[in-house]
Amino acid sequence: MPKRTNNKPKLKIKTKQKKVKTYGLPEDSSEFSIADETATYGKQQLFKTYYKNEEPYIRLLKGDCVEILNKVGENRVDMIFADPPYFLSNGGITCHAGKMVSVNKGKWDKSKGAKENHEFTKKWLEACQKVLKPNGTIWVSGTTHIIYAVGFAMQELGYKILNDIIWYKRNAPPNLSCRYFTHSTEIVLWAAKNEKSKHYFDYKLMKKTNNDKQMRNVWEMSAPQAEEKKFGKHPTQKPVELLKRIIQASTKKDDLVLDPFCGSSTTGVAAVLLNRKYVGIDLEEEYLDVSRKRLEDTINKPALHKVANKQSV
Numbered sequence: 482m483p484k485r486t487n488n489k490p491k492l493k494i495k496t497k498q499k500k501v502k503t504y505g506l507p508e509d510s511s512e513f514s515i516a517d518e519t520a521t522y523g524k525q526q527l528f529k530t531y532y533k534n535e536e537p538y539i540r541l542l543k544g545d546c547v548e549i550l551n552k553v554g555e556n557r558v559d560m561i562f563a564d565p566p567y568f569l570s571n572g573g574i575t576c577h578a579g580k581m582v583s584v585n586k587g588k589w590d591k592s593k594g595a596k597e598n599h600e601f602t603k604k605w606l607e608a609c610q611k612v613l614k615p616n617g618t619i620w621v622s623g624t625t626h627i628i629y630a631v632g633f634a635m636q637e638l639g640y641k642i643l644n645d646i647i648w649y650k651r652n653a654p655p656n657l658s659c660r661y662f663t664h665s666t667e668i669v670l671w672a673a674k675n676e677k678s679k680h681y682f683d684y685k686l687m688k689k690t691n692n693d694k695q696m697r698n699v700w701e702m703s704a705p706q707a708e709e710k711k712f713g714k715h716p717t718q719k720p721v722e723l724l725k726r727i728i729q730a731s732t733k734k735d736d737l738v739l740d741p742f743c744g745s746s747t748t749g750v751a752a753v754l755l756n757r758k759y760v761g762i763d764l765e766e767e768y769l770d771v772s773r774k775r776l777e778d779t780i781n782k783p784a785l786h787k788v789a790n791k792q793s794v
């Protein structure tokens with residue numbers, strides 16, 4: 482029996498391949514870029530580059546961090562510090578500079594209920610996990626209001642939790658109601674992208690800066706001093722000292738540090754002082770303005786850089 486052959490001419494199917502240009506999140510950086518067509522959603526702009534500087538490398542982006550990070554390519558960032566909303570703006574009171582004041586920080590800090598808050602936490606943690614390099618790490622600060630949910634979301638997403646740092650605030654304000662112990666700590670969770678990550682830790686430097694003893698996970702540091710707020714106040718500003726230690730412990734010179742909830746850019750100030758690259762994202766122009774002023778002030782103090790680089794944490 483003759484062999485049946487298929488003599489049908491082979492059709493060459495041309496598939497239309499859309500060329501995806503990368504659009505600068507900084508325009509000129511290959512490290513942190515976004516697909517061109519996603520820079521805008523219809524007529525609505527997804528983000529705005531609020532401020533940029535080449536040397537040292539700094540980008541401040543105005544927009545929602547989840548939307549922005551979801552459009553950024555994978556494996557771009559060496560380290561993330563995230564100080565997200567703690568959802569404690571519930572109309573209560575607190576003590577500030579010896580006075581009774583409202584605890585409310587802003588619309589961005591209002592709780593939407595446990596379920597919705599957790600969904601948000603998971604969304605931004607997922608977006609961060611994607612942009613982290615395989616051996617990159619993330620630090621997330623929080624109080625009881627969110628930190629357990631953050632830890633649970635990290636476990637759900639397959640992060641590898643490395644440490645829980647207890648930041649003890651030696652200058653914590655008193656408790657006005659006298660019905661609770663005085664709150665004087667925050668927790669900072671440190672996690673690697675996943676179980677396979679070979680995370681970086683400058684063990685030697687941490688030991689050296691701790692009188693040659695292994696550094697423990699309880700860090701005693703004051704809340705930021707007035708000098709750190711001279712360009713405007715952010716209601717939940719972190720001390721530069723805390724961020725310097727975090728950056729020195731987990732990054733190398735020239736690494737790229739991202740802060741998705743940058744506020745007044747404490748992370749950026751510490752990154753510039755330590756010769757790291759920095760990308761900060763925030764929704765509010767008011768805070769980005771404080772960020773810009775603080776960063777420019779830091780850039781314009783070269784003598785301070787040298788001191789900060791020689792100094793330990």
Ligand SMILES: C[S@@+](CC[C@H](N)C(=O)[O-])C[C@H]1O[C@@H](n2cnc3c(N)ncnc32)[C@H](O)[C@@H]1O
Pocket residue numbers: 544545546547564565566567589715717718719720741742743744745746747748762763764765768
């Ligand atoms: C806890 S504060 C960060 C303070 C900062 N660590 C500092 O030292 O100034 C949180 C910041 O996240 C911003 N924010 C809240 N939701 C956001 C979102 N979805 N995307 C980007 N920024 C957001 C708020 O405007 C606020 O400035």
